Amino acid sequence: xxxxxxxxxxxxxxxxxxxxxxxxxxxxxxxxxxxxxxxxxxxxxxxxxxxxxxxxxxxxxxxxxxxxxxxxxxxxxxxxxxxxxxxxxxxxxxxxxxxxxxxxxxxxxxxxxxxxxxxxxxxxxxxxxxxxxxxxxxxxxxxxxxxxxxxxxxxxxxxxxxxxxxxxxxxxxxxxxxxxxxxxxxxxxxxxxxxxxxxxxxxxxxxxxxxxxxxxxxxxxxxxxxxxxxxxxxxxxxxxxxxxxxxxxxxxxxxxxxxxxxxxxxxxxxxxxxxxxxxxxxxxxxxxxxxxxxxxxxxxxxxxxxxxxxxxxxxxxxxxxxxxxxxxxxxxxxxxxxxxxxxxxxxxxxxxxxxxxxxxxxxxxxxxxxxxxxxxxxxxxxxxxxxxxxxxxxxxxxxxxxxxxxxxxxxxxxxxxxxxxxxxxxxxxxxxxxxxxxxxxxxxxxxxxxxxxxxxxxxxxxxxxxxxxxxxxxxxxxxxxxxxxxxxxxxxxxxxxxxxxxxxxxxxxxxxxxxxxxxxxxxxxxxxxxxxxxxxxxxxxxxxxxxxxxxxxxxxxxxxxxxxxxxxxxxxxxxxxxxxxxxxxxxxxxxxxxxxxxxxxxxxxxxxxxxxxxxxxxxxxxxxxxxxxxxxxxxxxxxxxxxxxxxxxxxxxxxxxxxxxxxxxxxxxxxxxxxxxxxxxxxxxxxxxxxxxxxxxxxxxxxxxxxxxxxxxxxxxxxxxxxxxxxxxxxxxx
Amino acid sequence: xxxxxxxxxxxxxxxxxxxxxxxxxxxxxxxxxxxxxxxxxxxxxxxxxxxxxxxxxxxxxxxxxxxxxxxxxxxxxxxxxxxxxxxxxxxxxxxxxxxxxxxxxxxxxxxxxxxxxxxxxxxxxxxxxxxxxxxxxxxxxxxxxxxxxxxxxxxx
Numbered sequence: 108x109x110x111x112x113x114x115x116x117x118x119x120x121x122x123x124x125x126x127x128x129x130x131x132x133x134x135x136x137x138x139x140x141x142x143x144x145x146x147x148x149x150x151x152x153x154x155x156x157x158x159x160x161x162x163x164x165x166x167x168x169x170x171x172x173x174x175x176x177x178x179x180x181x182x183x184x185x186x187x188x189x190x191x192x193x194x195x196x197x198x199x200x201x202x203x204x205x206x207x208x209x210x211x212x213x214x215x216x217x218x219x220x221x222x223x224x225x226x227x228x229x230x231x232x233x234x235x236x237x238x239x240x241x242x243x244x245x246x247x248x249x250x251x252x253x254x255x256x257x258x259x260x261x262x263x264x265x266x267x268x269x270x271x272x273x274x275x276x277x278x279x280x281x282x283x284x285x286x287x288x289x290x291x292x293x294x295x296x297x298x299x300x301x302x303x304x305x306x307x308x309x310x311x312x313x314x315x316x317x318x319x320x321x322x323x324x325x326x327x328x329x330x331x332x333x334x335x336x337x338x339x340x341x342x343x344x345x346x347x348x349x350x351x352x353x354x355x356x357x358x359x360x361x362x363x364x365x366x367x368x369x370x371x372x373x374x375x376x377x378x379x380x381x382x383x384x385x386x387x388x389x390x391x392x393x394x395x396x397x398x399x400x401x402x403x404x405x406x407x408x409x410x411x412x413x414x415x416x417x418x419x420x421x422x423x424x425x426x427x428x429x430x431x432x433x434x435x436x437x438x439x440x441x442x443x444x445x446x447x448x449x450x451x452x453x454x455x456x457x458x459x460x461x462x463x464x465x466x467x468x469x470x471x472x473x474x475x476x477x478x479x480x481x482x483x484x485x486x487x488x489x490x491x492x493x494x495x496x497x498x499x500x501x502x503x504x505x506x507x508x509x510x511x512x513x514x515x516x517x518x519x520x521x522x523x524x525x526x527x528x529x530x531x532x533x534x535x536x537x538x539x540x541x542x543x544x545x546x547x548x549x550x551x552x553x554x555x556x557x558x559x560x561x562x563x564x565x566x567x568x569x570x571x572x573x574x575x576x577x578x579x580x581x582x583x584x585x586x587x588x589x590x591x592x593x594x595x596x597x598x599x600x601x602x603x604x605x606x607x608x609x610x611x612x613x614x615x616x617x618x619x620x621x622x623x624x625x626x627x628x629x630x631x632x633x634x635x636x637x638x639x640x641x642x643x644x645x646x647x648x649x650x651x652x653x654x655x656x657x658x659x660x661x662x663x664x665x666x667x668x669x670x671x672x673x674x675x676x677x678x679x680x681x682x683x684x685x686x687x688x689x690x691x692x693x694x695x696x697x698x699x700x701x702x703x704x705x706x707x708x709x710x711x712x713x714x715x716x717x718x719x720x721x722x723x724x725x726x727x728x729x730x731x732x733x734x735x736x737x738x739x740x741x742x743x744x745x746x747x748x749x750x751x752x753x754x755x756x757x758x759x760x761x762x763x764x765x766x767x768x769x770x771x772x773x774x775x776x777x778x779x780x781x782x783x784x785x786x787x788x789x790x791x792x793x794x795x796x797x798x799x800x801x802x803x804x805x806x807x808x809x810x811x812x813x814x815x816x817x818x819x820x821x822x823x824x825x826x827x828x829x830x831x832x833x834x835x836x837x838x839x840x841x
Numbered sequence: 842x843x844x845x846x847x848x849x850x851x852x853x854x855x856x857x858x859x860x861x862x863x864x865x866x867x868x869x870x871x872x873x874x875x876x877x878x879x880x881x882x883x884x885x886x887x888x889x890x891x892x893x894x895x896x897x898x899x900x901x902x903x904x905x906x907x908x909x910x911x912x913x914x915x916x917x918x919x920x921x922x923x924x925x926x927x928x929x930x931x932x933x934x935x936x937x938x939x940x941x942x943x944x945x946x947x948x949x950x951x952x953x954x955x956x957x958x959x960x961x962x963x964x965x966x967x968x969x970x971x972x973x974x975x976x977x978x979x980x981x982x983x984x985x986x987x988x989x990x991x992x993x994x995x996x997x
Contacts, residue, residue: 132921134947173919174877175975186853195973196952360957432995435934439956439997597974793892 122207124200128192139191141204159189164216168205177201247556254340258333268326273392278315280530282308288523331381338377345369345562353569354633363449364442372555379552387545390538397535405520411510412532415503426492433485435554440478447471507532569635575652582609583740583771589639592625599625600794612772614782617791623775627743631660661734665746667726671715674703677729681737697732698762724755731762744774748781779816849908857915859887859895870895872912878962925979928989951977956996
């Protein structure tokens with residue numbers, strides 16, 4: 108650091124926390140600095156406005172947060188010395204400060220003045236990616252070039268053909284000039300028509316039309332082909348990118364919206380490229396060429412003819428902005444409409460069970476009405492726009508007629524020139540009209556492209572390391588070191604320390620919402636930790652390539668998901684190259700073999716959304732076979748037996764026993780009985796580990812686990828065949 | 842049971858303490874609104890450190906004023922839902938977008954991650970949650986000035 112501001116003598120800064128809230132919760136930025144002697148509060152770069160000396164071992168920092176506001180308290184044994192507040196963006200800095208302070212206090216109590224070594228805390232936090240904001244994408248359409256590049260040769264050819272075709276269409280009006288001046292007008296004045304001259308001109312007209320036709324056909328075909336391919340590439344690229352985004356992204360987006368983006372937006376881009384852009388290019392060429400021709404014939408008449416042009420351009424510019432925002436809103440509203448569909452259709456059983464069809468209908472109607480309202484607003488501007496352009500066109504023609512007749516009467520131009528001008532300008536303004544349409548289409552497409560690039564620009568929040576470490580062979584010791592995780596403004600896990608021996612089975616126990624699934628998601632690297640680190644055999648899991656790492660993990664979920672396809676495909680999902688005998692072996696081990704044989708087409712039976720109906724237990728065993736087949740080092744069972752009855756559970760349990768053998772297993776279960784053979788039980792409560800140990804040890808402790816266990820015993824003792832998968836334990840409310 | 846100011850006290854650390862019976866030890870409690878947006882003055886729970894409900898208040902207005910004031914003061918200390926008075930400018934119309942705002946809590950910055958973080962409340966208000974989870978409120982769009990409304994409309 109080269110800065111030279113005069114720090115007070117005492118102050119090596121240990122940690123600094125930018126506070127952005129005042130005590131009465133107004134936005135105010137100040138900075139809290141921790142030095143070995145004191146906390147000091149600064150506004151900007153000024154002298155400290157307050158300071159709290161650090162004296163006595165009973166000083167503590169207390170960090171908390173609620174609904175987006177963090178609070179840091181400095182307390183001693185009797186009272187609160189100071190209370191600072193900040194928004195959650197400063198949480199990592201606050202955590203760092205607490206860690207520094209604790210290190211300081213520890214060092215002090217051990218009478219070691221040297222704190223520097225402890226002071227090396229992680230300075231970078233994975234969630235700090237807020238600075239990498241994507242810039243405003245006004246030129247989004249140009250970014251499509253990335254997809255057009257592979258086809259540049261064909262595009263160039265298409266463009267060449269466009270130029271030639273356009274030139275060919277401009278020949279006929281030019282020929283009207285000699286036809287008029289050399290043939291028709293002399294004839295009116297008594298000169299007979301010469302058949303050869305006429306034939307020559309007519310042949311020219313025909314030739315030009317024929318060439319224009321064949322060139323036009325070729326260019327349309329080539330460009331449509333190319334744009335279809337570009338559209339397909341965009342779709343594939345977007346979908347592939349989407350698949351690689353972290354779970355986090357899918358959690359925050361709605362399925363309907365994503366489907367609309369990949370489906371209809373790419374289609375819109377496609378149509379734009381093949382149709383509208385092509386038209387526009389032709390129009391621009393046509394206008395440029397026409398202008399050149401007009402000026403070469405008669406500059407003055409040309410000037411008059413072009414007079415309405417700036418007016419039209421200005422109008423287009425004026426309306427463009429409003430239309431663009433309007434079309435963006437139309438898109439957004441449209442995805443709201445599809446969202447309702449994708450919300451309701453999968454939940455149709457619930458809708459019908461509670462007979463809420465009318466209400467859902469109403470919801471759809473409302474969204475539709477909003478859609479109408481916004482479309483109406485856009486159409487109001489849009490509808491005014493097109494006729495205005497046409498009116499201006501007519502006006503332009505009128506001007507040319509008037510000026511032309513006057514010029515002819517002055518003898519400045521011939522009738523032929525005037526006819527040619529009128530022929531040209533008819534085309535010219537017709538193009539103007541269609542050009543004005545490009546505005547709205549371009550804006551629509553730009554909005555669509557923006558929504559596509561929204562996906563493409565989103566980097567996975569589980570980043571791939573630049574230089575991934577190779578994964579070693581068997582042993583799979585997992586250690587969690589001071590792991591913390593927060594989602595939005597909610598802290599979900601705090602300070603998790605856990606060492607899992609290779610090949611051992613760890614059971615995670617706790618109320619629902621205590622953070623079990625989150626912990627497992629962190630271990631599977633669906634999310635990255637917000638603090639601390641998770642290590643596999645001593646290496647931070649963020650240093651492995653994500654796919655490599657996940658390949659080591661077998662996951663069995665509460666609700667097994669089967670894709671549409673055969674049973675064999677589903678079992679071999681994690682390893683499509685598996686041989687048939689591998690698949691059968693896995694199915695056997697998962698106790699799925701026998702029921703699969705009972706299906707009409709055995710392993711070739713179709714399952715999944717539109718396939719064979721399988722029971723929960725059967726589906727679960729298929730998913731266990733799926734996990735077995737990839738022979739994972741680490742196995743995660745997330746409530747694998749929660750949604751089935753006890754009989755089925757027994758079958759699944761046997762299947763699981765085969766699966767667990769020799770693998771590091773992390774199991775979540777509400778039914779504590781299923782975890783009895785675990786080597787270690789970890790009891791979580793409100794995102795913290797409260798107890799660890801074996802089943803009997805924990806029972807002997809009479810703590811959290813004991814209470815959970817008692818509650819379940821009581822529940823099982825009741826004669827009712829209750830589904831014990833009830834969330835959490837019953838609390839005695841009254 | 843009626844909640845009186847004798848039952849609810851503040852300890853030196855500024856934490857509310859609830860004493861439900863003469864012989865019971867006081868417990869640290871935190872007031873939590875059940876409907877912070879829809880119905881903030883009614884349905885408030887006093888929740889202990891473990892997250893268990895210790896006392897239920899149907900309506901703040903039925904409490905003795907001092908007790909109600911104490912609870913409100915505690916809520917006000919923790920709750921921050923700034924009202925947006927003016928949107929000065931936005932960094933881009935594509936999300937993520939950084940908004941510079943004037944709120945009733947001073948000028949602030951909001952980082953909008955996606956348009957989905959803008960939530961329509963039944964009252965017609967908009968609740969905008971920034972990337973870090975801080976909620977901002979626009980009670981009525983039409984009450985914003987023209988410039989702010991125009992910027993806002995780009996995201997709705």
